[in-house]
Amino acid sequence: MKPGTLYGVGVGPGDPELITLKAMKVLNQVEVIFAAASSKNEYSLALENAKSHMLNGAEVMRLSFPMTRDSGIMAKAWEENAQRILKYVQEGKDVAFITIGDPLTYSTFGYVMQTVQEMAPEVPVRVIPGITSYQAASAVAKEVVAEREQTFCVISGSKGGERLKEVISKSDCVVMLKVYHHLDQILDTLQELGIKEGVTLVSRCGMKDQVICKNPEELRGKKVPYLSLLIVKKGGRK
Ligand SMILES: C[S@@+](CC[C@H](N)C(=O)[O-])C[C@H]1O[C@@H](n2cnc3c(N)ncnc32)[C@H](O)[C@@H]1O
Numbered sequence: 001m002k003p004g005t006l007y008g009v010g011v012g013p014g015d016p017e018l019i020t021l022k023a024m025k026v027l028n029q030v031e032v033i034f035a036a037a038s039s040k041n042e043y044s045l046a047l048e049n050a051k052s053h054m055l056n057g058a059e060v061m062r063l064s065f066p067m068t069r070d071s072g073i074m075a076k077a078w079e080e081n082a083q084r085i086l087k088y089v090q091e092g093k094d095v096a097f098i099t100i101g102d103p104l105t106y107s108t109f110g111y112v113m114q115t116v117q118e119m120a121p122e123v124p125v126r127v128i129p130g131i132t133s134y135q136a137a138s139a140v141a142k143e144v145v146a147e148r149e150q151t152f153c154v155i156s157g158s159k160g161g162e163r164l165k166e167v168i169s170k171s172d173c174v175v176m177l178k179v180y181h182h183l184d185q186i187l188d189t190l191q192e193l194g195i196k197e198g199v200t201l202v203s204r205c206g207m208k209d210q211v212i213c214k215n216p217e218e219l220r221g222k223k224v225p226y227l228s229l230l231i232v233k234k235g236g237r238k
Contacts, residue, residue, distance in 0.1 A: 003123045004031075004094040006085060008103035008113055010130015011050040014227065015206030018131045019053060026128055028056040032088050032095040034081075036108045037062040045227070046098040058096075065108055074111075082115040089116075089123050102130040106156065106177055133229055134175040137202035141212050143231050145173045157182060157230065161189025168193055168234060176230040183224050187217060190232065198233035205229075
């Protein structure tokens with residue numbers, strides 16, 4: 001039997017209106033929609049974002065991905081979930097795996113796609129890009145991320161401020177995703193680097209409880225939501 005297609009669909013960062021026409025079209029033409037849910041938290045933000053656009057009664061399945069850095073546990077989860085997806089695709093069904101923001105920017109879909117391609121190279125895979133969190137955040141905060149010959153860099157803050165130190169000398173603007181665990185340590189790094197101005201934290205961008213903070217030092221010692229990012233402009237705000 002001819003296999004169906006696996007679509008990786010970016011559904012935007014939080015505001016349900018920031019979804020592309022192409023993503024909406026795919027969500028209404030597939031038979032099954034997969035959404036990642038961490039094994040600690042069954043809530044899937046991508047699903048929340050997409051559900052008002054899912055009008056064709058596709059079956060929805062949540063896939064559990066453990067929140068761990070253990071590569072063995074992660075590889076096992078990608079393989080098991082790839083198998084779950086392949087079961088439908090190999091019956092000839094088109095399916096979508098939805099992700100917040102863009103599917104190939106710090107997303108579980110990257111691993112799922114690679115695992116599916118290794119396990120079943122004959123299965124067609126298509127990726128529908130999404131508006132990323134930092135594009136939405138720079139828009140609400142009205143912060144230019146790059147102009148003229150400037151260099152702009154996107155990094156992860158999941159291990160703290162070390163990566164920032166590595167890239168800051170070569171960048172005019174750095175966007176840090178996944179800052180929620182180590183915000184205080186990242187603020188220390190910013191101080192160490194002498195960056196006092198031009199730092200913006202955006203939390204839950206596009207949602208009812210969105211926060212735009214132009215002086216993240218105010219948040220020192222506080223817990224920030226998982227959906228938080230920093231825009232760091234080396235030369236300060238103009
Ligand atoms: C696993 S990454 C997902 C990135 C996503 N694929 C993208 O294209 O932006 C999760 C991180 O994205 C950022 N993020 C995603 N949505 C966000 C939102 N609505 N507001 C602020 N940050 C967000 C946060 O830094 C969060 O920790």
